Amino acid sequence: MSDSVSAKIQDTVPVLxxxxxxxxxxxxxxxxxxxxxxxISLSIRMKEFGFPMKGNLVQLIPRKFFxxxxxxxxxxxxxxxxxxxxxxxxxxxxxxxxxxxxxSVLESPAYDAAAVKAVVxxxxxxxESLAGKASAAVVDIIEKLEPAERTLLAATIRERNIR
Numbered sequence: 001m002s003d004s005v006s007a008k009i010q011d012t013v014p015v016l017x018x019x020x021x022x023x024x025x026x027x028x029x030x031x032x033x034x035x036x037x038x039x040i041s042l043s044i045r046m047k048e049f050g051f052p053m054k055g056n057l058v059q060l061i062p063r064k065f066f067x068x069x070x071x072x073x074x075x076x077x078x079x080x081x082x083x084x085x086x087x088x089x090x091x092x093x094x095x096x097x098x099x100x101x102x103x104s105v106l107e108s109p110a111y112d113a114a115a116v117k118a119v120v121x122x123x124x125x126x127x128e129s130l131a132g133k134a135s136a137a138v139v140d141i142i143e144k145l146e147p148a149e150r151t152l153l154a155a156t157i158r159e160r161n162i163r
Contacts, residue, residue, distance in 0.1 A: 066078065
């Protein structure tokens, strides 16, 4: 009985008849492990250094500027943005509320230009708005820059906007 069981197992186990297929499978495994390792490494690096903020949040400071800084200095400056992260999250929610408020003003039968302007102005210029807090974070970062870093930031901004 054990002979018939072992014969059935041997019949179900595939046998690679070519060494090329074995080499191809090993190479494929190595490439998959390399890609997985690169993804994990990028994930760890992003957590360690972090991207400053999404591109639409801090538009005045290009990401490339942070890439050009030494690691220790980058961590110091990004820490300013990380300290404001919870504020930014709550303000994103407030931005959604402001958008709903604008939608309700727009739905009224009689168009009220003053009400629309008031909602948009409150959203765009309020110190406690998303734009206001982001601009405050930009000012905080710029105040912490050394003269050479300010020059580098200016060059990076020009480089981004000339294209």
